[in-house]
Amino acid sequence: MRLELGYIPITDIQFGDVSKVENGVLTVDSKTVEALILKDERIVSVKVDIARPGESVRITPVKDVIEPRVKVEGPGGMFPGVISPVDTVGSGRTHVLKGAAVVTTGRIVGFQEGILDMSGIGAKYTPFSQTNNLVLVITPRKGLGSHEHEHAVREAGLKTAVYLGELARDLVPETVEVFESLPFMDGLKKYPDLPRVGYVQMLQSQGLLHDTYVYGVDAKKILPTIMSPTEVMDGAIISGNCVSACDKNPTYVHQNNPIVHDLYARHGKDLNFAAMIITNENVYLADKVRSSDWTAKLCGFLGLDGVIISEEGFGNPDTDLMMNCRKITDRGIKTVVITDEYAGQDGASQSLADAHESADALVTGGNANQVITLPRMDRVIGTEEYVGIIAGGWDQNKHEDGTITVEIQAITGATSEVGFAYLSAR
Amino acid sequence: MLTNNPMVHGHLSSQAVCAVDYRDVSLHELMCIVRDFVHLGHRLLTHPLSGSVKPNETLYKSIGITDQPEAGLCLSSLNIIEHSIQTVERFANIKKPIDSNAKADLQLVDFTLILSALDSFMPGQQTFEALKHPAVSPLDPPAPTRL
Numbered sequence: 001m002r003l004e005l006g007y008i009p010i011t012d013i014q015f016g017d018v019s020k021v022e023n024g025v026l027t028v029d030s031k032t033v034e035a036l037i038l039k040d041e042r043i044v045s046v047k048v049d050i051a052r053p054g055e056s057v058r059i060t061p062v063k064d065v066i067e068p069r070v071k072v073e074g075p076g077g078m079f080p081g082v083i084s085p086v087d088t089v090g091s092g093r094t095h096v097l098k099g100a101a102v103v104t105t106g107r108i109v110g111f112q113e114g115i116l117d118m119s120g121i122g123a124k125y126t127p128f129s130q131t132n133n134l135v136l137v138i139t140p141r142k143g144l145g146s147h148e149h150e151h152a153v154r155e156a157g158l159k160t161a162v163y164l165g166e167l168a169r170d171l172v173p174e175t176v177e178v179f180e181s182l183p184f185m186d187g188l189k190k191y192p193d194l195p196r197v198g199y200v201q202m203l204q205s206q207g208l209l210h211d212t213y214v215y216g217v218d219a220k221k222i223l224p225t226i227m228s229p230t231e232v233m234d235g236a237i238i239s240g241n242c243v244s245a246c247d248k249n250p251t252y253v254h255q256n257n258p259i260v261h262d263l264y265a266r267h268g269k270d271l272n273f274a275a276m277i278i279t280n281e282n283v284y285l286a287d288k289v290r291s292s293d294w295t296a297k298l299c300g301f302l303g304l305d306g307v308i309i310s311e312e313g314f315g316n317p318d319t320d321l322m323m324n325c326r327k328i329t330d331r332g333i334k335t336v337v338i339t340d341e342y343a344g345q346d347g348a349s350q351s352l353a354d355a356h357e358s359a360d361a362l363v364t365g366g367n368a369n370q371v372i373t374l375p376r377m378d379r380v381i382g383t384e385e386y387v388g389i390i391a392g393g394w395d396q397n398k399h400e401d402g403t404i405t406v407e408i409q410a411i412t413g414a415t416s417e418v419g420f421a422y423l424s425a426r
Numbered sequence: 427m428l429t430n431n432p433m434v435h436g437h438l439s440s441q442a443v444c445a446v447d448y449r450d451v452s453l454h455e456l457m458c459i460v461r462d463f464v465h466l467g468h469r470l471l472t473h474p475l476s477g478s479v480k481p482n483e484t485l486y487k488s489i490g491i492t493d494q495p496e497a498g499l500c501l502s503s504l505n506i507i508e509h510s511i512q513t514v515e516r517f518a519n520i521k522k523p524i525d526s527n528a529k530a531d532l533q534l535v536d537f538t539l540i541l542s543a544l545d546s547f548m549p550g551q552q553t554f555e556a557l558k559h560p561a562v563s564p565l566d567p568p569a570p571t572r573l
Contacts, residue, residue: 109531146534206477208538220542243535244478283476283539284490284546285506315475315513319506342480344516353475353513354506369520407520409480 001091002180003074003230006173010099013050013132021167026100028134033160037136042144042152047137049381051103053130055118056378062114062412063104063150063242064157065128065250068097068164071234078165079235081216083158089234095168101131101252102164104157105382106138108149108209114245114412120375124422125414128252135381136160147208154240158251179264181228184302187272195305196274199229199259200295200328201418202320204241204248204312205280211240212249212312214278220287224279224295226302229260237278244313246368246414247340253413253420259308259338275302279324281317288320296327306334310418314342314368318354329358340365340415345407365416366423368409376402427540428463429488430456433533434540443544445493453487454514460489461507467495470503472543474510477535482517484532485524488540490547 009024016027030048037046051057071077074092077084103116116128123129138156140149182190203212205220212219214227214237227236237254249257260276267273279295282288299307307328311321318339325335337359341351347367384398397405408414413421427446429435435448449456457474464470471490475481491503524532 109528109535146531147538204478206539207542208535210478210539220546241478248478282542282546283472284543285471285473287543287546288473313478314480315510316473316477318475319473342513342516345520349516350512353509355509 001228001230002178003090003233004093005177005179005233006093006095007098007175007177008095008168008171008173010097010132013052013100013134015050019164019167021097021171026097026132026164026167028164033134033163036159036163037138037156040152040156042140042148043138043156044141045139046156049135049137051118051133051135051381053118053132057118057381058377058379058384059103059105059116059133059135059381060114060384061105061107061382062116062245063106063108063153064239065252065412066102066157066161067252067255068100068102068161068168069235069255070095070162070165070169072169076234078162079158079238082213082238083162086215088231089236090228090231094234095165095171095173097164097168099132100164101128101133102157102161103128103133103135104138104153105135106153107383108153108242109146113243113410115374115406115410116412117374117377120377121372122374122411125372125408125411127413127420127422134160134164137382150209150240150242154238158238179230179233181230181273184274187274191268191272194268194270194272196303197263197271197306197308198275198277198299198302198304199263199273200277200279200299200307200309200324201257202309202311202317202324203237203278203280204317206283206316209242210313213238213240219278219280220282222278222280224277224291224298226298227276227278229257229264229276232257232260241312244409245412246409247313247365247417249312249416249418250413253416253418256420258419259310274304281313281320283316288323292320292323292327295324296331299328299333300331304333308336308338310338312417314340315353318352322354322356322359326356326358335359336361336363338363338365338417338419340417341367342369343367345369345371365419365421366408366414368407368415370408371405372408373403373405427488427490428456428460431486431488431533431536433537434488437537453481453485454511454518456487456489457507457511457514460491461511463491464500464503464507467497467499468492469496469500470506471547472540474507475513476539476543479532479535480517481514482520482522483524484536485529486533486536488536490540490543
């Protein structure tokens with residue numbers, strides 16, 4: 001599969017009478033966006049807002065972040081099986097409004113997650129402080145169940161991203177990047193001397209607020225399978241995961257998975273990026289056994305020499321991570337696992353809830369229990385009502401001077417387990 | 427189903443989905459009870475750290491185990507429950523009050539996580555579909571009665 005990504009840089013976002021992209025400025029007609037979202041009878045009101053890099057603005061509680069993209073050549077449309085009809089995406093050409101994002105926020109359950117500061121120290125912990133954000137504050141109709149509410153918010157974000165992405169359809173990209181995966185046997189012939197490296201991406205799939213969808217299918221119902229990484233760039237995987245702000249993968253991160261990008265960058269040079277395998281993280285232990293068996297089997301069938309495994313979430317998925325690592329290693333395949341840590345506020349405790357000696361090469365996204373004090377922001381989009389009870393917050397964490405103290409697990413994307421974050425080691 | 431979640435107890439008992447052993451105990455105490463069952467020969471069916479809500483941020487947990495003990499100790503079950511208890515104890519050092527308004531939501535999330543496991547265990551059962559249906563409000567569970 002061969003996909004061209006055409007990047008249209010966005011350096012500013014503003015409201016206007018007509019939605020358009022001109023000279024790097026994304027202008028949004030908020031009334032059209034509101035009308036689009038209010039077509040959904042489950043939603044009674046939406047407030048469309050803007051947050052730019054460097055502004056004294058806090059967005060909370062963040063549900064999802066989505067990058068506006070549009071398919072301009074090749075089969076299928078954006079978010080197949082969810083917004084567009086089911087079709088295999090990942091080939092042809094896709095245009096990207098690089099530097100823009102849609103952020104959804106709203107109350108779904110009474111404990112909430114996700115702080116996104118556009119300036120101050122908190123901005124250094126989230127990549128989405130650097131995007132020009134169109135923020136949707138969504139209120140559902142009274143009595144709507146939590147499942148339906150989450151679904152409505154998720155769809156509103158995706159529909160808005162598709163609407164904005166369409167503005168890029170006829171534009172000329174400033175740069176174009178090409179990603180190509182050869183059929184497996186062709187890759188083997190072309191790069192006979194390079195190690196065959198695969199990427200196993202674990203997807204959060206435990207239930208309400210903990211779900212991920214693949215071509216519209218609930219990931220907890222899938223058997224591990226092979227995908228072209230370019231399919232994911234066209235929105236084949238979307239996030240319904242609203243818990244664990246620091247290490248969940250918002251849809252934006254799936255679209256821009258840095259492990260995929262870095263493997264492509266080295267593809268044909270010092271490695272052969274042979275396959276991407278997706279698997280799930282279910283609650284039922286027999287599902288974990290089945291999925292990890294299947295994942296290891298696929299790695300064996302493909303004759304991989306090395307595999308990178310990325311986790312999503314904490315606790316229960318640590319067991320999936322270790323099962324995958326052990327079973328793939330048992331087949332004589334070298335593994336590197338990527339996770340994050342809950343090592344206590346002093347960083348001195350055991351980091352993971354499961355362990356195995358085969359996991360002897362591990363990359364961490366950071367310690368989610370690390371404590372940080374965030375400055376007061378002039379404006380809050382959403383509500384700060386929940387910062388005392390969100391993950392990583394606590395009672396009395398709002399101070400008289402307007403600052404708040406939280407663990408970095410409260411910050412959207414702070415300890416990304418696919419490395420879409422700023423933390424690193426010195 | 428070992429649970430300290432009244433919503434899980436109420437719904438699963440009323441639907442006779444499975445045997446429910448409701449305990450009015452803390453999350454940590456519930457996990458220790460599960461460990462006792464593992465030592466008696468029961469196997470874990472669901473992961474004790476289900477969900478991303480951290481152990482110091484919720485009161486509720488539901489854990490599925492085999493209903494009959496088997497000969498011998500299931501070491502993988504023991505490994506998982508021991509690691510889970512250690513994790514709960516680690517988080518216990520970070521004290522957090524639980525907002526009383528959030529209790530129903532915390533019960534609901536634990537309930538839906540365990541429903542996803544039951545869906546895998548007994549796929550296609552109408553019982554679970556009925557429980558998910560809005561006509562049965564998960565926020566209004568029957569009053570719990572201790573087994």
